[in-house]
Amino acid sequence: MPLTHFQKKVYSLTKKIPKGKITTYAEIAKALGIRSAQAVGTALKRNPFAPGVPCHRVVRSDGRIGGYAGKMDNPKKAQLLREEGVGIKDGNVEDFEKKLKRLC
DNA sequence: CTCGTGACTTACG
DNA sequence: ACGTAAGCCACGA
Known part of the structure; x- marks a missing residue:
């Protein structure tokens, strides 16, 4: 199944996130020129390259980890992030702004 | 084309 | 602080 142009761009950026960063x-x-984070979530949810694309390094802007594997606040996502050096406390990212990688 | 849904975000009460 | 509403945009029916 072919990927949409939109999805390619999302995955391309996501793959560039370094380990230990989010x-x-x-x-x-x-970075894609749209104002809908919801659309990004849609693309990652349909991620055909997992775990080639580290979609667990993408979190919500309020510090929550967001969803993973079709579920919200998935503990698996928290576990993966911890193993990469990102602390998770009750579904929230510790030192969220410090680990954050800006794409500009 | 329209409509509903969603791994989101911000504003409001 | 918490729940809800509205705005957002891709995707499938």
């Missing part, structure tokens, strides 16, 4: 849906959306 980014937000909004940052990706802005």
